[in-house]
Amino acid sequence: MPDAPTRLSVVLADITTLGVDAIVNAANSSLMGGGGVDGAIHAAGGPAILAACRTIVAANGPCQPGHAVATEAGELPAGLVFHTVGPIWTDDGADEHDRTLASCYARCLDLAREHHCRTIAFPNVSTGVYGFPKARAARVAVEATAGWLGRVDDHRLGEVVFCCFGRDNLHLYQQLLAEQR
Ligand code: AR6
Numbered sequence: 001m002p003d004a005p006t007r008l009s010v011v012l013a014d015i016t017t018l019g020v021d022a023i024v025n026a027a028n029s030s031l032m033g034g035g036g037v038d039g040a041i042h043a044a045g046g047p048a049i050l051a052a053c054r055t056i057v058a059a060n061g062p063c064q065p066g067h068a069v070a071t072e073a074g075e076l077p078a079g080l081v082f083h084t085v086g087p088i089w090t091d092d093g094a095d096e097h098d099r100t101l102a103s104c105y106a107r108c109l110d111l112a113r114e115h116h117c118r119t120i121a122f123p124n125v126s127t128g129v130y131g132f133p134k135a136r137a138a139r140v141a142v143e144a145t146a147g148w149l150g151r152v153d154d155h156r157l158g159e160v161v162f163c164c165f166g167r168d169n170l171h172l173y174q175q176l177l178a179e180q181r
Contacts, residue, residue: 010173015163016044019077021117026125027083029062036128045074066103082108086126102144121161138172
């Protein structure tokens with residue numbers, strides 16, 4: 001059992017400014033960068049992140065939806081970047097999209113454990129360009145994280161931060177975390 005329960009918290013921030021052990025990137029399968037939080041992370045972190053992504057793709061191929069890979073964080077204040085690929089929302093197959101999104105959170109938490117992280121920050125994966133409904137995504141994110149913490153022994157992980165970039169997501173997460181207490 002962890003020494004103290006892992007804290008779940010929510011902030012309204014640009015994730016590239018957070019000095020946590022790992023930040024999560026909402027990437028696409030190519031891992032070659034893009035818009036949204038992906039663009040912000042590559043722009044602020046510099047070319048070392050893209051170089052590391054190229055090495056991973058050359059060795060293992062593209063990153064599939066629901067999976068995650070770790071790279072260095074270049075010039076970012078964070079220690080590492082975990083790149084995960086969320087599902088692209090469509091109205092059919094909603095349950096499958098939920099499972100893929102939950103897997104993004106679980107795989108990143110697996111990486112946090114592997115890399116001995118004490119703190120990790122997630123953006124609201126898939127809720128931008130990929131169009132996942134925000135309230136549904138927030139519930140999946142919190143349930144997947146709480147489920148992982150309930151299942152996995154991680155003595156080190158002290159805090160999981162849900163980093164929101166808009167007040168709509170902030171309020172959703174505040175409400176969900178209040179329900180968890
Ligand atoms: N800090 C924290 N959150 C942010 C930031 C930031 N600097 N910038 C945007 N967000 P999105 P997706 C929020 O579109 O939906 C990219 O082109 C944003 O408000 O970044 O998973 C990739 O390359 C939203 O709530 O990611 C892929 O092709 C959340 O981050 C595709 O978009 C996710 O929005 C992935 O789409």
